[in-house]
Amino acid sequence: GAVVSQHPSRVICKSGTSVKIECRSLDFQATTMFWYRQFPKQSLMLMATSNEGSKATYEQGVEKDKFLINHASLTLSTLTVTSAHPEDSSFYICSVRDTNVYGYTFGSGTRLTVV
Amino acid sequence: DAKTTQPTSMDCAEGRAANLPCNHSTISGNEYVYWYRQIHSQGPQYIIHGLKNNETNEMASLIITEDRKSSTLILPHATLRDTAVYYCIVRVGRSQGNLIFGKGTKLSVKP
Numbered sequence: 630g631a632v633v634s635q636h637p638s639r640v641i642c643k644s645g646t647s648v649k650i651e652c653r654s655l656d657f658q659a660t661t662m663f664w665y666r667q668f669p670k671q672s673l674m675l676m677a678t679s680n681e682g683s684k685a686t687y688e689q690g691v692e693k694d695k696f697l698i699n700h701a702s703l704t705l706s707t708l709t710v711t712s713a714h715p716e717d718s719s720f721y722i723c724s725v726r727d728t729n730v731y732g733y734t735f736g737s738g739t740r741l742t743v744v
Numbered sequence: 745d746a747k748t749t750q751p752t753s754m755d756c757a758e759g760r761a762a763n764l765p766c767n768h769s770t771i772s773g774n775e776y777v778y779w780y781r782q783i784h785s786q787g788p789q790y791i792i793h794g795l796k797n798n799e800t801n802e803m804a805s806l807i808i809t810e811d812r813k814s815s816t817l818i819l820p821h822a823t824l825r826d827t828a829v830y831y832c833i834v835r836v837g838r839s840q841g842n843l844i845f846g847k848g849t850k851l852s853v854k855p
Contacts, residue, residue: 635787663842672831673788673845722787724843732778733843735787 631657631727635736652723658703663724679706753850762819766832781828
């Protein structure tokens with residue numbers, strides 16, 4: 630199946646700053662990637678669908694101006710959390726749909742802490 | 745996608761089989777049953793999927809009832825590293841959309 634690399638694994642930033650998270654599909658050309666957020670003791674919630682070469686599709690309640698998604702190539706999607714607040718502290722996970730095995734491959738996640 | 749119901753938590757002794765149930769009574773004919781697991785602070789990991797027949801791979805076995813309204817994921821010899829949240833997800837096999845995660849079952853494997 631696909632191999633997905635997510636970076637960084639952990640990041641601490643100050644309130645008001647921006648943080649970029651990268652998601653790379655290492656061996657698979659992904660026209661679509663998914664970004665999830667997971668708060669402690671909760672399940673994964675889809676934030677947005679990232680489409681190569683076009684605008685991302687955001688889920689209801691997710692601010693597109695705050696969570697900027699860029700999917701400029703078939704192997705890289707980035708999520709930028711702008712003007713971060715402590716309530717943005719969460720576990721962010723990307724995913725690629727792996728058509729070879731009818732499944733999805735996930736990145737290892739990024740633990741964001743905003744102080 | 746059909747809704748699934750799983751127990752909130754289960755315990756299993758190390759070395760024993762872990763049997764994780766999932767109810768999906770509204771599953772339709774073209775929907776597959778997928779299982780993923782999430783070890784603490786990691787991304788979810790694909791385990792297995794099936795449509796009608798029982799399936800087995802190097803990680804687990806999937807038993808689907810004849811009426812397809814429920815299934816059981818079996819980890820034949822659970823280890824401490826199998827402690828994780830296990831998600832049962834039902835969806836159309838070639839659907840392009842995202843996976844929708846429920847609350848899953850927290851499996852604790854104890855020595």
